[in-house]
Amino acid sequence: MIRLVVFDMDGTLVQTEQLKAQSYAKAARELDDSIDEEEVTAAYGAVVGQSREAVATTLLEQFGLEEPSRAHLEAFDADEPWEAFVGVRLRYYHAMLDDPALLRAHAWPDAMALLRHAHDFFCRTALATTSKRDETDQVLAALGFTGAFDAIATADDVTSTKPDPEVYYLVTRTLDVPPAQALAIEDSPSGVRAAHTAGLACIAVPTDFTRDAIHALADDGVIPPAHVVDDHARLSEVVRATLAEAQAGAR
Structure with missing residues (x-):
């Protein structure tokens, strides 16, 4: 689960x-x-x-x-x-x-909606970012997500950033959740590799910067093709399906 x-x-x-x-x-x-x-x-x-x-x-x-x-x-x-x-x-x-206003204009509405309703789907949430702590706090404040996460790990909290898995080990250890019981939402090849190496399942929402590289990782078996969500409007649907599949497998 x-x-x-x-x-x-x-x-x-x-x-x-x-x-x-x-x-x-x-x-x-x-x-x-x-x-x-x-x-x-x-x-x-x-x-x-x-x-x-x-x-x-x-x-x-x-x-x-x-x-x-x-x-x-x-x-x-x-x-x-x-x-x-x-x-x-x-x-x-x-x-x-x-x-x-600029930050809000650049927000991904579907990912933000998923986070807003996160606890309807799963128990806890964390943020694992390569950004510095002050930048992270500034972005979250602009988006109205200050205090939204149960744990946050930034570049200031680790020795090595993605694709190194340290940031994922940190948040799962902080919340006492085994990596195998966690799901990452990522957009970049570095992030997908970090999550994969740490032992988390991962769903990727590629951007124009990362689409080709993310699909190459799917071709290489690093991430299941069904977990690559090119249409961001389907993110919640794919997350729900992944959680339901994990729940069924745990029975």
Whole structure:
């Protein structure tokens, strides 16, 4: 049986992955005005859901931004070019987070509805996100979900972020629920792999950034094809069916 449903945040509850992509693109353009922001946004899709270091390092290398970033090391008290790049990017991203209306406009209504009625379907809920704690709190407040989860684990609470399973081990341990009795809701390949490695069942709601990669994971047997929900309006239906199947199997 399923006793816990664990939600991802960025890309699953709210389309902050779009905002993150835009912030990286704007930062890259600030560092090199010859860069096409749309190309950076597209490149972000290959690293969506990964750590700041992984994302920034990949984009630095792909767009030749290491030297321009070095010029900002002192301004951001950074030791490495990727940290300076992130510093430039966070100016844009935090301005977006400071706009609650923008965050609400980017919410996924079907995932939010599922969370609002979560306790009608299952016992407990948790959030497992690669975002920092302050960003997480800001997004949840804008969406009206402060206090909505029984447990929250962020990038500040773990040593390694997704695709490492640590964040899932943390929330299941905190709530004393075996991973085999938990279900993850994810949008990114990194998140799906983290949940799978931790031993959770997983339902994926792909975005335009992650659709091809999520279907590739289904083809590889990492996630059942029936658990890939391209139509977000079907999320609640698929979750209900998965919970019912798990309940029947426990009898």
